[in-house]
Amino acid sequence: MRIVKAALVGAAATAALLSVAVPAGAQSAAPVDSTLEQQVQQTLDTVKGAERISVNTVRLAEGVSVTFPVKDRKAVKAATNGVAPRVDDWFGCSVGYLCMWEHVEMSGARINFTNCRTENLWAYGWGNRVSSYSNNQTGSVYTLFYDGDTAVWGEEATGYRRNLVDNGMNDRFDAVKVC
Ligand SMILES: [Ca+2]
Structure with missing residues (x-):
């Protein structure tokens, strides 16, 4: 605010x-992107301590952010004065991050983790919501995904990507051990 x-x-x-x-x-x-503004506002309203850090990115906690798709990239570039992630970062995932998307093929809103700890996705409005991910962390780290208290899926770094529709994991993750 x-x-x-x-x-x-x-x-x-x-x-x-x-x-x-x-x-x-x-x-x-x-031009105002009303869909984007709604998504940002809803996040600010629901996640305590959330803070908007660019036109389409909200910081949720230390090492955790969410990035929303934008329709008008030109406007975002201008509005953020060059501090926004590169345009290509929307489709990819910056090195060092675990990124998860709400839709398959790395589309829709994206949540980004860079701290090595276990995160409750429900705290960020992301429980039972993840449909694809990219584990772009570096080194020999292994990410674990939980459904309830059970680790049901895992993925090593670096850069492994996956859609979760074909393996029965779509919209199931409740928590993630980032590394
Ligand atoms: Ca679940």
């Missing part, structure tokens, strides 16, 4: 400065 407030204050100040020279409506603002 702090970021949004600051942006509004900045926009208001800019508008005031430019009000003499620039006709109303002439300022170019990035």
